[in-house]
Amino acid sequence: MQLRRTFLILVPYLWMLLFFLVPFFIVMKISLSQVALAIPPYTPTLDITQGWDGLVKFFSQLSFSNFQFLTTDDLYWRAYVSSLEIATVATAITLLVGYPIAYGMASAPDEWRPTLMMLVILPFWTSFLIRIYAWMGILGREGFVNSTLEWLGIIHEPLTILNTNWAVFIGIVYGYLPFMILPIYAALDKLDVSLTESAQDLGCTQIKAFWLITVPLSRPGVVAGCFLVFIPALGEYVIPSLLGGSGTLMIGKVLWEEFSSNRDWPVASAVAVVLLLILVVPIILFQRNQQRQQEAEQ
């Protein structure tokens, strides 16, 4: 029994160790190294054959100079701030779009719900990358949006949507909407209809009952949805690089450029480590929200 329990716990821990902690320490190590014209493109590399002396030499060559470098060039902190801004605004828009959809699903007749749920999940059946590529076609100057608006006579000059922050917002809202809808739907679905009915019975209009009862009681779902959108949106790379323009500054894109164009693995790693540190805060808040919700349900 004891053995079985240990084994059950061991599996996820081993998984975390192999696929999160070990890679993280490798990235951490690279961030403390110096760029070099070699394979791999950084020094020092650990050579165990040299024994104790090699180990001492290895550690003495590690330094925080890459992290210091991040503070000297304002590109990096501007990219972090801009990422935070874009992720925050996009999360807010996703919430505004997602809540009514989730509410509509939760108040739909029972026989409709599986279909509606299917429609929300359906986009996952296609590759994320392909779906974002499709938006390039939709938002471009000759794209679907512009041609439709021109055909309707609303505009005469094509709008520039692609390669702006607007396109990035549209991409994030589209791509992460299911992550917002599903937890909110789960929270709303659990709500007893008699709660809003009794609020009406006690003198609330339907709208007031929604604000005083439905909104506060669906808050755990809203918080969960916001984190599920905000956390990946912050480090998003595909959407800003495909839909965003040269003016769109996001840390995921900077990281990629450091890594591939500049071949500066140490600086790229330092950027990644800082991004992770920034993300730890919302992740911990998210976990606390989930835990509190579980406790409340017991």
Add this chain to the structure above:
Amino acid sequence: MANPAKKTVFAPWDDTNEKPLITFEGVTKKFGSFVAIDDLNLQIYTREFFALLGPSGCGKTTLMRMLAGFETPTQGRITLAGQDIGPVPPNKRPVNMMFQSYALFPHLTVWDNIAFGLRRSDMPRDQIPARVEEMLRLTRMEKFAQRKPHQISGGQRQRVALARSLAKAPKLLLLDEPLGALDKKLRHDTQFELMDIQEKTGTTFVIVTHDQEEAMTVASRVAVMNQGKVVQVSTPDRIYETPATAYVADFIGEVNLVEGVASPNPAGGYAIAWAEGQAPIVSACDKSIAQGARVSFAIRPEKVRITPDRPEGAQNAMQGKVHDIAYLGNISTYHVLLPTGQIIKAQTANSRRVENREFTWEDDVWLSFTDTAGVVLTE
């Protein structure tokens, strides 16, 4: 000489000058093709404790939801204090409802739950705390004012729900299976508490229940419903003693139903021929029933005497064998098998200890009852 006892009896339904608080006039409610309420007429009077009793699906909850304003009648009119309430939304009605699930707001404290309705009313803000305190005192929940609903017991939740629905002093309080979630003992105590509170506040209560004992205990009048129709509206004792139909007789308490053919006796009342070779049942019924009509004779088990020998001068007597005994502690119900194959139940109080009881299985016994003990039902 005037009868002084009459004055204290609360019976506005017998007073032709009394105006009903609520009237249902030809109300029909359909859900698609399903008829939940079928051309229903009903009057409920001020200060009544009115029970809607029936099996699940009989339409009693729909009736209540129409009073609260969550459903509108497909046809007909519902008036409250003379006003047609059909177009009035739930939040504008002087009616409050206590939900079966209690529907306490889980994110608010007991205090805020009770104050919720008052804050939506035109009551001045500074008077709200006093009213909430009053409600907490009425339901003995003062100590729990700052708790959240999940931190109190089921019985306490029930009391908070009651306090919340009474806080706005509604003209009419609706209670949807209010005690359904409580265990039996607590339910009994709470029934009396409900009656006390109803009397203290003078509010008109309409309670929905499927528990006939509960309806009989609390209500001033009971409406027995079946398939969207009210079968009988009367005081609990009338419902029990003189059920209008065999359905009501069978639904309320235990009953023996004997089918037969009625023929009027020259001296009044009826003789009911119910089986070959058996003396007809004599009943002093004053209803007018046609000669040869098929009727059901209904008699409660506790009104049937069970004796070892044929009692002297009994108006109705029949012999049988004890088939089964249901021992309930305070009373026993004997199931007596007649030679005709029918089983008649007779109930006696267990005044002796069980090991000294007079009858046991397979004993030959006599059942007897007077001509006024039962009722003759034509429906």
